[in-house]
Amino acid sequence: MKNAARLIALSLALQGLAIQPSIAQSTLNYTTSWIGNSFGFGDGKWMQQDVEAIAVAPDGTVYANAPWDESGSEIGVYRGGDKLAVAGNTHGWGNAGGDAIAANSTYVYAAMSIGNESNGLVGADYPPANQTWFGVTRRLRADVTQGAPFASGIGNSANATKNSFLRVLAAPGSSDGAVRGLAATDAELYVADTADNRVVVYDAQTMRQLRSFTVPTPGRIALASDGTLWLIQGLQDANGPSIGHYRKDGTALNDAPVLPAGTVPTDLAFAPSGQLSIADNGPTQQILLYARASNGQMTAAGSLGTRQGIFHVVAGKPGDWRFNGIASIGYDQAGNLYVAQNGQGPRPYGTALVGQGAVLESYAMGTRTLGWRLDGLTFVDAAAFDPANAANVFTGSKRFTLDYGQAPGKQWTYAGFTLNRFAYPDDPALHSTRGVRGSPMVRRFNGRRFLYTLDQYAHYLNIYRFSPATDGEVAIPSGLLAQNPMPGNWPAGQPAYGEWMWRDANGDGHVDASEIASNPSTGATVGNGYWWVDTPGNVWLATPLSGIREMPMQELDAQGNPQYTYASSKMFAMPAPFNRIARIVYVAETDTMYITGFTANIPWDASHWKEAGPVLARYDNWSSGSPTLTWQASLPWNTSSSPQVTTVGIAVAGNYVFIAELYTQKIDVYDARSGQLAGSMTPGANVGSTSGWVDIYMGMSAAQRDNGHYVLLVEDDARAKILMYDWTPG
Incomplete structure (x- = not known):
């Protein structure tokens, strides 16, 4: 007292x-x-907090990538509404995930970076002081936790991804040199070196550089069945990004569509039918469809999703086809559509934002019905x-x-x-x-x-x-x-x-x-x-x-x-x-x-x-x-x-x-x-x-x-x- x-x-x-x-x-x-996640972790699973990019395999397996997930699932693998794997070794000790991902029949190629944690990490696995390496980690599709090393590969000498990192760009530590686009065939890997205004082509097996060509601040890449590249370019243009079309050797083609005013393209993909889909993260929040007309030009062929997305009529109400921050899209062999959203869209160039929570969903295009949805919302x-x-x-x-x-x-x-x-x-x-x-x-x-x-x-x-x-x-x-x-x-x-x-x-x-x-x-x-x-x-x-x-x-x-x-x-x-x-x-x-x-x-x-x-x-x-x-x-x-x-x-x-x-x-x-x-x-x-x-x-x-x-x-x-x-x- x-x-x-x-x-x-x-x-x-x-x-x-x-x-x-x-x-x-x-x-x-x-x-x-x-509350807020499709998995509770009692089964060892969680839906990652952000998805910046996806690659969809023919069987519907979805490979997702983001620069950061608090528990290390920067690269996650999903199929049929379930989580199959976490790639690992993209979190901590200088490693981080990235903004692009691609796959062929053997490998998964994911953008990532390796830093030195404010110059605290030294040695061959890390960049010199005040520098960050941006590039691509190559993993086995059969087991994404395992790296697929190659002769010029570097990094992670003490874990299962030893010598499986391709350095594309060495940049000052405070700059954004992230790879913003990837596409792959069994023969070649296409890399958008955004900061250097070029697309670099590598041998998909040896990872040796084959050629490169100039593209203004390139982003996402999609490969057409004729072997040409469609991509988003001009990520830093004052008038906003546009669509580019190139031959494999970098020759520019002049048949890319001019997008409607206000469109903010964030990804593009081809359906099995050959129809081109372009994700619009502008106010319409839709997926724009384009098909080849008789005159050879790509012309508008409709859209997918509710106009204004989640903000249509009852603003903020979630639901099927009510998109919110479309970050990436893709199709499987059966024609099912996959859409990754994070309430924001792809990370703005030069920022470290991680979005407003991830939603990954699949739609059956034949019936236009939801197949499955996974949430990682907080x-x-x-x-x-x-x-x-x-x-x-x-x-x-x-x-x-x-x-x-x-x-x-x-x-x-x-x-x-x-x-x-x-x-x-x-x-x-x-x-x-x-x-x-x-x-x-x-x-x-x-x-x-x-x-x-x-x-x-x-x-x-x-x-x-x-x-x-x-x-x-x-x-x-x-x-x-x-x-x-x-x-x-x-x-x-x-x-x-x-x-x-x-x-x-x-x-x-x-x-x-x-x-x-x-x-x-x-x-x-x-x-x-x-x-x-x-x-x-x-x-x-x-x-x-x-x-x-x-x-x-x-x-x-x-x-x-x-x-x-x-x-x-x-x-x-x-x-x-x-x-x-x-x-x-x-x-x-x-x-x-x-x-x-x-x-x-x-x-x-x-x-x-x-x-x-x-x-x-x-x-x-x-x-x-x-x-x-x-x-x-x-x-x-x-x-x-x-x-x-x-x-x-x-x-x-x-x-x-x-x-x-x-x-x-x-x-x-x-x-x-x-x-x-x-x-x-x-x-x-x-x-x-x-x-x-x-x-x-x-x-x-x-x-x-x-x-x-x-x-x-x-x-x-x-x-x-x-x-x-x-x-x-x-």
């Missing part, structure tokens, strides 16, 4: 304070499930419940519905894609570091639903409103609160330094300089603060060293946007025992504040910059001016162990506080009334008894259902899903 102590500008009563130590884990009655993405309906779950850019009566992994349905890059190119998420929205909070005011999202490290708080009648599932950009300027000199009108906010005063979803307001009182960055939005819509900012600020929501403006002002802010001083705050959850209904952070006993250090801290505390009567520290608890914390035991996330629901550990795949459950540890939860066998790190500041949310069950949603970016715990307190 301690007597009341007074802080500067804050009175803190410590009556009834109990410091709760960690105790042994209790057995809890819970089940695990997942990456560095948290999830949150709609407060009006615990069966309605939002991630940064998705909505899922839940049927708790179904078997684990079958409970979720992909119900909405909430980001419309065509209607709202000024969505702040599209201008953030990763181009995604990240951690969501769903709130309801005046009967309306709002979405608040945090970027990965909580620098920015984005605000979105909904208008189902006009925008379907789409979340309309409504506002932004920023602790510091956005990267990339966007938007125009933001201050060069310091806090600022934007509100969409005219309701058009675009950021106008006249709608931006800077913080007049500080003119300084807040630092690595943490945002929280309470039930009434007040925005709380936990600053690391200066206490906690509340920005009350004033009202909804004429456009339906929540309004905030710096002038109306209220500041609460740093409460004992903390000297650095990392996370907060404020429960407005009970005027209760939960805080995690660091104290004089275990101070913060820069090596644990994203941790939630070793101490959890509950304060009652927070807004009264004399809050009561009801209890504090010591959280799991051991930075000397291997792996380290630290905390990263907090969620509160009903009578419990949930704490996510960073490296140890454990969720600790505390009684919110006493601070006592009730037990812990870890991933079950149906999700492989494992999960990835909770790698973002707000990686977890919780809700109590009407039946008393607690449901917890936890980021699992390791395998492109949301991990779900369903716990019944004993």
